[in-house]
């Protein structure tokens with residue numbers, strides 16, 4: 001294969017690193033005979049300092065030469081782009097891809113050629129009319145052009161950071177890229193690649209909490225009265241609510257097992273008829289749903305339920321749980337959940353985190369993080385009288401017992417004074433939406449997140465227990 005096309009490389013000239021080439025062409029002839037400075041030196045004669053210094057200098061020269069090669073490779077790629085079809089540069093020369101052509105011209109491996117093409121694209125500023133889709137890589141390209149960063153390091157940053165999207169913003173990627181450029185000189189390419197992937201993962205983790213919040217915001221339940229006297233029920237469940245409802249739904253609609261068994265086929269048929277339930281699965285589900293609401297509303301409002309919750313299991317790695325950063329899963333649901341949600345469930349009595357280490361081994365199956373007993377729930381119900389948040393009127397039966405101290409700092413400490421009642425909704429606010437709870441000398445206060453109150457002024461809570469209010473009335477007022 002011969003390179004027959006010698007048209008001026010004007011686009012390449014615009015790349016800063018190439019230097020003073022005229023617009024008519026690009027020549028390196030002014031560098032004179034490179035065989036002279038780059039003749040293999042007699043290394044044995046060098047002292048240590050000179051040896052190391054020479055190695056550094058050559059590396060820097062090499063980075064500059066590589067940057068130039070990359071810029072040229074990117075231009076070859078541009079002139080061979082798909083829409084040019086068979087008229088493209090590489091195509092005209094019979095090369096299957098521009099990378100192949102670069103490989104042929106330079107003797108590089110296919111991996112090196114691809115890296116050259118990709119990083120070269122970072123060096124050429126996009127035409128003014130084309131918006132730069134990856135502005136966070138501009139500084140990376142500049143570092144390569146200046147001979148400060150190798151092509152491999154730049155490519156590691158590019159691959160590790162990935163693309164911006166609706167959650168991971170351009171700004172956060174710009175910030176991450178700047179950090180990586182600063183760290184690049186002290187890290188190996190492998191470490192830099194891992195670091196870039198790690199930074200991206202950290203940005204993605206925020207996405208889990210945001211997505212969870214977004215999905216939750218879409219939940220609804222609506223009853224539509226119909227002209228014929230029926231009522232249509234329509235709703236949308238967020239994954240966590242779905243986990244609770246689905247577990248119950250599956251339990252009440254699963255095929256009924258057991259019952260009398262007869263060997264005689266006639267008897268069996270008769271028994272079948274006797275025990276037969278002619279309701280459809282859907283009818284059965286609706287009956288169960290109504291029944292649950294009936295039982296639920298009839299339940300003693302002064303008793304904290306939820307010691308036994310529907311069989312939801314939350315899965316999280318031990319490392320993520322300890323670090324309080326990462327994500328978890330609700331068994332049977334496809335969506336990932338935030339660590340805040342995992343912690344909220346861990347906080348509520350009756351849920352057992354199944355913890356895995358990073359190898360996927362179960363490290364802790366039997367150890368329950370159950371902070372408050374049913375007895376303590378009775379005490380809390382008498383003291384709090386229901387959800388402690390604001391003017392919320394949910395009775396104890398609607399509440400979960402929230403442990404004020406983070407469970408990790410305070411493992412096993414189950415003093416009733418360190419717990420309060422919160423309904424599921426307000427328990428969620430505390431764990432997932434940045435509210436904090438303090439309790440000193442029997443006074444509970446809620447500290448709003450800074451997006452609600454920049455000063456984060458504590459809002460004192462009042463007990464909703466009528467009995468407690470009566471007990472604490474000044475003696476003189478008593479009849």
Ligand SMILES: [Zn+2]
Pocket residue numbers: 343344347348401402403427430431
């Ligand atoms: Zn809690």
Ligand SMILES: [Zn+2]
Pocket residue numbers: 387388389392393394422423424425426
């Ligand atoms: Zn509440």
